[in-house]
Amino acid sequence: FDVNVAPAEKCTWVNDQYTHQPENESNKIAQQLEGVVLLAEDNVINQKLVSRLVSKLGLTVVVANDGVEVCELCEKQPPDVILMDINMPKRSGIVAVEILRSQGYLMPIFALTAETDKEETDKAIKAGCQGILSKPINRRSIEEALFNCFDGN
Numbered sequence: 001f002d003v004n005v006a007p008a009e010k011c012t013w014v015n016d017q018y019t020h021q022p023e024n025e026s027n028k029i030a031q032q033l034e035g036v037v038l039l040a041e042d043n044v045i046n047q048k049l050v051s052r053l054v055s056k057l058g059l060t061v062v063v064a065n066d067g068v069e070v071c072e073l074c075e076k077q078p079p080d081v082i083l084m085d086i087n088m089p090k091r092s093g094i095v096a097v098e099i100l101r102s103q104g105y106l107m108p109i110f111a112l113t114a115e116t117d118k119e120e121t122d123k124a125i126k127a128g129c130q131g132i133l134s135k136p137i138n139r140r141s142i143e144e145a146l147f148n149c150f151d152g153n
Helices: 023-030 044-055 067-076 093-102 118-127 139-150
Strands: 011-014 017-020 036-040 060-064 081-085 109-113 131-134
Touching: 036 044, 036 067, 044 060, 044 081, 044 139, 060 067, 067 081, 067 093, 081 093, 081 139, 093 109, 093 118, 109 118, 118 131, 131 139
Parallel strands: 036 060, 036 081, 081 109, 109 131
Antiparallel strands: 011 017
């Protein structure tokens, strides 16, 4: 049977195929950001995955292995944004966020967690996180959060 269709608006050619690119997303992909993201994550695989994703956006990534290291790094040189694992050794992400907020740090902090039930997310927001980024890692969610943080910089 035959189907008579035309390409959707906002399409580009890729390998002789039409690919739909939402207007705002195509602009973001080409845009490079500037700034420093502190990644608080104790899992080495997640460190590599998120670091690669964030650095592809043009951002510098500094890695902390636990909540104690996060607070120490912020004292030396505060980052522009923190991606904070919630369950870490030595000091949890929630406690680290509470400490940073009590010391007057205002940078955006996003919780990275596999625990996305309402009780856990409420704890993160109450501690001072701007939002929750779920694990397994969702590339688009992280990119969107970072673009929103650095928009206009």
